[in-house]
Amino acid sequence: MVATSRLVGACIALTSQMVSSAALPPKGCPAQNHGGIPMPKEFQRYQQKYRENLLAVLPTGKCTEETIGIRKSWDEIDDNTRLGYIRAVHCLASKPALTDRRLAPGAVNRLDDFTYIHINQTNIIHGSGYLLPWHRIFLTQFETALREECGYEDYLPYWDNARFSEDPLRSKVWDGSSSSMGGNGLYLKNDHGPYHEILPGVGNGNFTLAMPAGSGGGCVQDGPFQNFTISLGPVAKENIDLTNKYGYKANPRCLSRNFHVKSSEGILTWANATKIVTSPTIHELRINIESLWHKNSHTFIGKEGADPFSTTNDPAFYLLHAQIDRLWAIWQGQDLESRTYAIDGNRTFFGLPLDYAPDVPPSLATIYDRMDMGLGFTPLTLEGMPMTDHDSCFVYQ
Ligand SMILES: [Cu+2]
CATH class of the missing domain: 1.10.1280.10 (Di-copper center containing domain from catechol oxidase)
Structure with a gap:
């Protein structure tokens, strides 16, 4: 076990320095495991x-x-x-x-x-x-x-x-x-999509983008951006406000997400x-x-x-x-x-x-x-x- 973990340690150190020599991981070093589905x-x-x-x-x-x-x-x-x-x-x-x-x-x-x-x-x-x-x-x-x-x-x-x-x-x-x-983001019963958003400035306002209904829609609920205030935008919307077409005016609000797996x-x-x-x-x-x-x-x-x-x-x-x-x-x-x-x-x-x-x-x-x-x-x-x-x-x- 000790020998194996030492080898893995050496492998990790080598892999991070390796970029300078462009070398591939030495034989015997396992592919790095970052979780999830391994790289084929x-x-x-x-x-x-x-x-x-x-x-x-x-x-x-x-x-x-x-x-x-x-x-x-x-x-x-x-x-x-x-x-x-x-x-x-x-x-x-x-x-x-x-x-x-x-x-x-x-x-x-x-x-x-x-x-x-x-x-x-x-x-x-x-x-x-x-x-x-x-x-x-x-x-x-x-x-x-x-x-x-x-x-x-x-x-x-x-x-x-x-x-x-x-x-x-x-x-x-x-x-x-x-x-x-x-x-x-927090699940919002009435505001999680699907949306048909107009992209202003292109195609005479007739270009719309379909956005799926996700599983959130509201403010991010955890992590370091939970109480994070953003100001510009949103821009692509179902109805474009012509007095603030590109969302350049201040619009302080939370960061929202709507995960769609x-x-x-x-x-x-x-x-x-x-x-x-x-x-x-x-x-x-x-x-x-x-x-x-x-x-x-x-x-x-x-x-x-x-x-x-x-x-x-x-x-x-x-x-x-x-x-x-x-x-x-x-x-x-x-x-x-x-x-x-x-x-x-x-x-x-x-x-x-x-x-x-x-x-x-x-x-x-x-x-x-x-x-x-x-x-x-x-x-x-x-x-x-x-x-x-x-x-x-x-x-x-
Ligand atoms: Cu971009």
């Missing part, structure tokens, strides 16, 4: 190839084997790291917003800066060619804010939903403990994760991510987390999107040369005309288009594509 061998092979290929190109500028950030599953990191992350999120919530009050009078704190620009760009960065690169930069900016403004010492964790596809509440993301993202069961599975990372083309990758993963990850959470505009009000958003970014990363990592800068999709949500630019014809996004990340930062799309260049330097474990 096939997916392990794709993940390993991604890591090997990614680390083989280092150093790239400032990104070296020593400086690369390792992003890990929320279910894998220890409680101290989870608590450190939660503390840093609350810290951002306690710092004043930097967004111009004239743009978003309801932006109160640093988290709202992220929510404001996400709302403002929603009709451009979803169902479009910018989905993946925009959110990659967005996540890195959030991670940097946690680290530089709030002393968080680790990197952005991800929600490894495939491990818990059939029983998502068993993930440490949602177990309701003080080191989780908290659990479901059927959005996860049989969908956010290892089989679909594998289908995504083995997509033969960027077009199929984008369609697979959108249809098999992105929408369902949001509808599982429900309420605030499922509003396409102000979804960032739910702090779990960042874990959800880190997983989407990870799936893209693993796909890119199978062939960095041909896939890093591959782009597919329109310049607007499903190529629909936007209210504020009705004459712009649907057209294809290019890697030379500029994206608006807020606070005056407008990088080229191509800057949001590599994982070890420009402002990116991370690998998913």
